[in-house]
Amino acid sequence: MFVKKKSVWLFLLPGLLLLMVFYVVPLVGGVRYSLTDGSYKNVFVGMANYRSLWKNAMFLTGLRNTMELSLICAPLLWVLSFLLASALMAVKPYGGFARSAVLLPYLAPSSAMLLAWLVLFDFGGPVNRLCVALGFSRVMWLESGALRLPIVLMFLWKNLGFCTIIFLSALQTIPHPLYEYATLEGAGFLRQAVTITLPLVTPSAFLVFVLAWINAFKIFKEVYFIAGAYPDESVYTLQNYMNNMFEKLNYQDVTAAAYSFAVIVMAIFAVLFFAQRRAVRDLS
Amino acid sequence: MHKAHKRHIAPRLLLAAFAALLLLPVVMTALYSFFSPEEIRAFMETRGSYNASAFMEIKLAPDMFSLSQYYNILIEDMxxxxxxxxxxxxxxxxxxxxxxxxxxxxxxxxxxxxxxxxxxxxxxxxxxxxxxxxxxxxxxxxxxxxxxxxxxxxxxxxxxxxxxxxxxxxxxxxxxxxxxxxxxxxxxxxxxxxxxxxxxxxxxxxxxxxxxxxxxxxxxxxxxxxxxxxxxxxxxxxxxxxxxxxxxxxxxxxxxxxxxxxxxxxxxxxxxxxxxxxxxxxxxx
CATH class of the missing domain: 1.10.3720.10 (MetI-like)
Structure with a gap:
């Protein structure tokens, strides 16, 4: 650790400059927009923008869909990646192919996958063939409410690998002798899972959950790819609302929506953070 | 040795199947890029039909292997x-x-x-x-x-x-x-x-x-x-x-x-x- 070195500011300079110019200063300065009426006199209106925003049907639809989609995606991603990481751990030293295949989508551009998705989920496409073969009736995957399934699947396809490798690296740090010792002491599989794996994995599990949720809040790419710039109401996300308001140069609503959402996100993460601290304390 | 090889057969098969499923869209895109543009155009036009008695074809191989899609985007139309x-x-x-x-x-x-x-x-x-x-x-x-x-x-x-x-x-x-x-x-x-x-x-x-x-x-x-x-x-x-x-x-x-x-x-x-x-x-x- 270098102490009292002035040169630290040299290393910090470019990052700090960008951070200040593009994030911190305008984030604080932007509060002004959300509290004024946007006319040329820029009258201070207090919380009026927020009040009207929270009555705006499109904003509420976008917020609800973003929340719902992220609440579908994040837990699914979390559970699937944990199962996958455990399975990959169990079959070691095999499973190299599966590990590579799982991580590949994270690097592959999902924009280029759009074509495959449109073919797979077409009304006459392979997914519906499968549905019919399994005895269900066909579904119009690319219309209205059913749109959510291809969108969620595309999101999972893309993000599964990254969460899996974080879990994998956490599982690998657990020293193997710990299990051998526990087996000698007579602890069964379940006992080992609860007393060794769980406490040691909790911090990573929390991290993966947070990262999964952050990514799920951003869900928009998939919506744009599959449903276009003006999607059906069932997949209209907060980002769509922001884009619309931004095109209309309505900075009052854009800033008010951004700050409202920031508060919601921060509150969620604060709750998660304290829950994790308690969980770690209780388990150890 | 022999025994170690046989362990985990079921989870390994399951993992491999799952991996293949994940690779499906990538493989599909790569495969279809070697179809001729006419064939792709005809194929893509069968999309979006809501005729409940017909399916889209599942194409596993092109009628004729062709690089003309690549020729087209790299040389003809930029x-x-x-x-x-x-x-x-x-x-x-x-x-x-x-x-x-x-x-x-x-x-x-x-x-x-x-x-x-x-x-x-x-x-x-x-x-x-x-x-x-x-x-x-x-x-x-x-x-x-x-x-x-x-x-x-x-x-x-x-x-x-x-x-x-x-x-x-x-x-x-x-x-x-x-x-x-x-x-x-x-x-x-x-x-x-x-x-x-x-x-x-x-x-x-x-x-x-x-x-x-x-x-x-x-x-x-x-x-x-x-x-x-x-x-x-x-x-x-x-x-x-x-x-x-x-x-x-x-x-x-x-x-x-x-x-x-x-x-x-x-x-x-x-x-x-x-x-x-x-x-x-x-x-x-």
């Missing part, structure tokens, strides 16, 4: 190629700036003790947690003040500082043994030399991982171009254009998609071990 070049330009510029900014910031935040360090790190964590819908607002305000909306800089500059990769690098650097740096200092190295000749070489895997993951972000840009380049559609990267390309099939879209996948796949193959080794995140601290 529209797709132009967008591809845009994408490459954004990725190169963003990665270059990140290479300058991100490691230095992570180094300062991990190997120095100074006033305000925790505050700066807290701000970076906060920005990492905030979704794009929120961070785009401060970006837009600055970009507008600087007159950069509808220019390529609107996309490049805000992305030069990448909170997640600063976090990733810092977590790695903080775990490096202090003796390494002390030894270098005894040999007369200052903070700059320690950065260049100790920290950077040791961080190779995580630098590779960050570069590869960041490339993946840049190669899949959607939100930024859509919001910052509303009137300059000719500056769009290819990732945004795909869904306009599919509105009406030109027969060459699969070759475009396959071509777009290629750099990402090469980068993946090259950096795969770095990613597995470098992403050693355990907690948010």
């Amino acid at each position: 529209t797709i190629l132009r967008y591809f070049v845009n994408s490459a330009m954004y990725a190169a510029a963003i990665l270059l700036l990140q290479a300058l900014v991100v490691p230095m910031t992570a180094y300062a935040l991990s190997r120095f003790r100074f006033r305000g360090r925790d505050a700066i790190f807290f701000v970076i964590l906060l920005l990492m947690l905030l979704p794009f819908q929120v961070t785009m607002v401060p970006n837009v305000l600055t970009l507008r003040a600087l007159g950069l909306i509808d220019t390529v800089w609107a996309i490049i500059l805000p992305m030069a500082i990448a909170p997640f990769y600063i976090f990733l690098l810092r977590q790695y650097m903080i775990g490096l043994p202090a003796e390494m740096f002390e030894a270098a200092q005894i040999d007369g190295a200052g903070t700059g030399r320690c950065f260049l000749y100790v920290a950077l070489p040791v961080c190779r895997p995580v630098l590779g991982a960050a570069a590869a993951l960041s490339f993946a972000d840049c190669w899949n840009l959607v939100e930024q171009p859509l919001t910052y380049l509303t009137t300059r559609k000719e500056l769009y990267p290819l990732s945004v254009v795909f869904n306009q390309l599919t509105q009406k099939s030109t027969g060459v879209e699969f070759a475009g998609a396959a071509l777009y996948m290629l750099p990402a796949l090469l980068i993946y193959l090259f950096f795969q071990s770095d990613i597995l080794e470098g992403v050693q995140l355990t907690e948010l601290k």
Whole structure:
């Protein structure tokens, strides 16, 4: 650790400059927009923008869909990646192919996958063939409410690998002798899972959950790819609302929506953070 | 020996099947890029029919193996190629700036003790947690003040500082043994030399991982171009254009998609071990 070195500011300079110019200063300065009426006199209106925003049907639809989609995606991603990481751990030293295949989508551009998705989920496409073969009736995957399934699947396809490798690296740090010792002491599989794996994995599990949720809040790419710039109401996300308001140069609503959402996100993460601290304390 | 080979047969088969399923869209795109444009056009036109008694064909092999899709986009009609070049330009510029900014910031935040360090790190964590819908607002305000909306800089500059990769690098650097740096200092190295000749070489895997993951972000840009380049559609990267390309099939879209996948796949193959080794995140601290 270098102490009292002035040169630290040299290393910090470019990052700090960008951070200040593009994030911190305008984030604080932007509060002004959300509290004024946007006319040329820029009258201070207090919380009026927020009040009207929270009555705006499109904003509420976008917020609800973003929340719902992220609440579908994040837990699914979390559970699937944990199962996958455990399975990959169990079959070691095999499973190299599966590990590579799982991580590949994270690097592959999902924009280029759009074509495959449109073919797979077409009304006459392979997914519906499968549905019919399994005895269900066909579904119009690319219309209205059913749109959510291809969108969620595309999101999972893309993000599964990254969460899996974080879990994998956490599982690998657990020293193997710990299990051998526990087996000698007579602890069964379940006992080992609860007393060794769980406490040691909790911090990573929390991290993966947070990262999964952050990514799920951003869900928009998939919506744009599959449903276009003006999607059906069932997949209209907060980002769509922001884009619309931004095109209309309505900075009052854009800033008010951004700050409202920031508060919601921060509150969620604060709750998660304290829950994790308690969980770690209780388990150890 | 024989027994060890037979263990885990069921989970291994299951994993392999799952892996094959994940690769399906990639393989499909690559396969269809070798169909002739006429065949693809005819095939794509059978989409969107709601005739409940007919299915789309499942094509497993082209009528005739053909490179004419590639010939078409690379030589005859350069529209797709132009967008591809845009994408490459954004990725190169963003990665270059990140290479300058991100490691230095992570180094300062991990190997120095100074006033305000925790505050700066807290701000970076906060920005990492905030979704794009929120961070785009401060970006837009600055970009507008600087007159950069509808220019390529609107996309490049805000992305030069990448909170997640600063976090990733810092977590790695903080775990490096202090003796390494002390030894270098005894040999007369200052903070700059320690950065260049100790920290950077040791961080190779995580630098590779960050570069590869960041490339993946840049190669899949959607939100930024859509919001910052509303009137300059000719500056769009290819990732945004795909869904306009599919509105009406030109027969060459699969070759475009396959071509777009290629750099990402090469980068993946090259950096795969770095990613597995470098992403050693355990907690948010």
